[in-house]
Amino acid sequence: MPVRQRKNPGSQSALRLSNQQRILSNLVSSGPTTQADIARSTGLSTATVSNIVKVLVDRGLVTTSPTTSSGRRAQLVSLSSTDNAVAVGIDFGRRHVRIIIATLDYRVIAEKEIEIPLGYTAAEALDIAANLLTSTLGQAGVQRTAVLGIGVGVPGPIDRRTGSVVKGAILPEWVGFTVGMAEEIFELPVYLENDANLGVLAEATWGPHGGTPTVVFVKVGTGIGAGLILDGKPYSGNIGLTGEIGHTPIHEHGLLCRCGNRGCLETVASTTIMIELISRTLDRPVRTREIVRMALDGDDLAIRVVEDAGLAVGRSIAAIANLVNPHTIIIGGPLTDLGEMLLRPVRLGLKKYAVPMIVETTDVVMSSLGERAEALGGASLVLQQSGITSTVS
Known part of the structure; x- marks a missing residue:
């Protein structure tokens, strides 16, 4: 929950x-x-x-x-009418705030994304998001009183006992962030959730995988996390700290990870390390979208970095697949435009480390929702908490 x-x-x-x-x-x-x-x-x-x-x-x-x-x-x-009550989803990333407004029948009526500076504080991000919400509601012709609630996705683990983002968040500025802080700013009901958990909820609601009983959604971005649907229901574990596969050790003597361990998946496969590797080689800063463009244009350096990341992600996913035997594994995040270029090495990593029968019976696909998934999941969360069943097919 x-x-x-x-x-x-x-x-x-x-x-x-x-x-x-x-x-x-x-x-x-x-x-x-x-x-x-x-x-x-x-x-x-x-x-x-x-x-x-x-x-x-x-x-x-x-x-x-x-x-x-x-x-x-x-x-x-x-x-x-169904247009007179809406749900809002807000996704906070390393450099962006994205907002989606949806009606009771799961129609998106407004959507906007803006870039924010690196190193922002949670309070600064909330103020930016509150202003964005006001302007987006105005442009959509929706009154503030029509908002049932806001589903907020944050890039970090959430301890459900305290309702706060805890150590391990990819953005340390969010550690200690609580629902109450968001409600003070928005003056609306807020539902707080990890961004990968919202991603899997969006895939089950808005994507083509609705009704699939067991789904693993893996967001590969600045951090790497997984959202799980088991037996048709979102799974969040004992205190909410599920899907932290970014901290699965890959190389025993690898780079130090922000979690304190060495050689974690995030140190070899996150967009953060991809940016660092390519920027150092080119002797200039690059962004994730440039890496995607370079790889699609056939740049050998970018392709190698993507392949190495995909193999590492596939290896970590294999552990999840062996444990829960999912029907579908979905790769999401800012690399989705790479398509098969990323999926091929992911499947190879899965094939090498997972049980053969599981590999043969598990679909590994790219998210059809791209970078919208987390904000869509936030809107879905509000609608579900309000008792609205999805009508998206």
Whole structure:
């Protein structure tokens, strides 16, 4: 389950907005409902519910109609349309913030990405994302009160006991980050999740692998992490620290890793090490997208770096495959445009280290969602937490 902690509202406006979200979420999960039932479900007073419903009616978010309940006259409250309640997904990366807004029927109605400077603090990233959210909602013509919640993906492990990002995050600036910090900035319900876990959720919801019972999603980026779906359900382990395959040892006497061990997968296969190797050879800085372009253009250096990374990723994935026997392994992250150029060495690594029968019966594919996966997964998370079943085929 994603981390979700409610904060104490810091102002009357924040309290009103929070109560509006509670009522909208109740309507999303329960369908048309009487005001009295909303009061019972949310714990709000009938007077508060009545006042908020009037505001929502004036804003066109809900409609009311007369009905009877237990033989008495009552007001039935319904959402005006699937466009009048939305979910937001926000993905934070090493250099970017990406936002996606989706309706109740899983249609993306707005999407935007901006670049942010290296070394940003979590607080700075949240401020940037809050401004981006405001402008994106405005451009989409969506009122803030229509937002059911925000699914936030961060590049690091999350301890569900404390609801915070813990040591091991690829961006140390996020260590100590909590749901409460995000809710203070956004003044909206926030669901916090590791980015790879959101990636696998997006693949199961928006990608062609919906209904696949056992899926492993591997994000190869600045860090390397895996999201798991086991028996049709996202799996997050004991305290939420699953899928940390970036810290699987590959070379016993390899480079020191930020986790304190030597020769971890991230020290040989992450985009960070790829950038370092090629930049040092070319004697100039390069970016991930340039490495992808170089490899696709046939550059021998870039191709060799990609092949070495793919073989190492395949070796680490083999351990997961031998353990959980997945139906599908999906490779995601900023290298997806490489396609078979990356998948071939990944499959070779898997073939060398996994049980032959598992290799023969496991599909290894590239993500169809590319770098959008984590933000899409954030929106999916909000919709699922609100009781909305995916209609994406």
